Amino acid sequence: MKISIRIQREDFDLNREVTMLAGDGESGAVASFTGHVRKEEDLSTLTLEHYPHMTEAEIARLVGEAGIRWELTGVTIVHRVGPLKPGERIVLVAIASQHRHAAFAACEFLMDYLKTHAPFWKEETRGSEHHWVEHRASDDEAAKRWQK
Amino acid sequence: MKISIRIQREDFDLNREVTMLAGDGESGAVASFTGHVRKEEDLSTLTLEHYPHMTEAEIARLVGEAGIRWELTGVTIVHRVGPLKPGERIVLVAIASQHRHAAFAACEFLMDYLKTHAPFWKEETRGSEHHWVEHRASDDEAAKRWQK
Amino acid sequence: MTLLYFAWVRQKVGKGEEQMALPAGDIAGLIAHLKSLGPNYAEAFADLSRIRVAVNQHHAGLDAKVGANDEVAFFPPVTGG
């Protein structure tokens, strides 16, 4: 299984990431997810903070768990940090497999666990006000679906 | 809901397609699927034939059904036809929504229905032999999951 | 009536499209008529479990009614995606 986990300030090229995962013909299916900053009336910036090292370690643990649950040929996760504008991409989870159902399931599993386990925090800037985004109970519920 | 349905011989740029769907900040989530030609020992070319006009009409009907079942902000479907080499992309289904679960579900639904309803046929070239790919019963089973 | 053939149905029939003046009827009757036209049609339509039909670009069954101005397509189960 090819694994690439990157925390970075820069944007990513989805086309390039998927080609790197599946361009060799080893995988018939790639399921991808991108999360974007939603435009809201007075939201000017969404700033992401993280816990360096633990972020990568925690994501690697989640990827390892996904690799046990499904037959995967590749996983690429890119999570951006720093200030982002409405419409910009926050996160990419791309999963390659020989089977599309495995790719979809692992992609959704990793998104649900990223949202509840990976140490990132979002701060919104609205006008001159800053405030931290609250964790959502619905994300905990989503992650619980996968508990065996 | 932004809808783009294209049948084309050329490859597509996934990054561009997703930016067109979600770059305006109206959607927080984009789930995408790309299907690729798998490398097999003696497979040199996979050639896709389709039923012009019906293909677009049938895909539009499926997209309409997805738009009734889930709250979506955009759907882009690109399906290639003509000769393709191992590793090349065959199909893109990209779904934008405010909610990631809706995006994932609609993406999987559309892939399952594309495989069972859209009039495309694959012919494999192996050495000097050509043969038509057989429809798989597992694809029918996958599509049946969605019947209400 | 416009008849269209795709994939191996097209190869067995030996053409992709043809016009035919036919009385109104159902798909099953149309296929029976086609099979009487020659061994190429007889072979293409030998096993109806492997044939799918569309009438005016909508999937249809063997009992669908067709008339002079309809477009009828015959093809194997689809394998796209």
Added chain:
Amino acid sequence: MTLLYFAWVRQKVGKGEEQMALPAGDIAGLIAHLKSLGPNYAEAFADLSRIRVAVNQHHAGLDAKVGANDEVAFFPPVTGG
């Protein structure tokens, strides 16, 4: 012991990282000690239902044991993805 603070915990404590010489114990005891150090800590740790903990970069509970060489991080429930 290395202590790390993130997001609003960092802002309330007023720093992101500090070293402290502390006896071995559990996280609950460590938090009780921190709250005694000043109103900034008392405010940051006022509502433990809003605090999450990692020990050596693994998620941990309030009953986790920590010693002199451990890295302990305090932060709000995560909101990435």
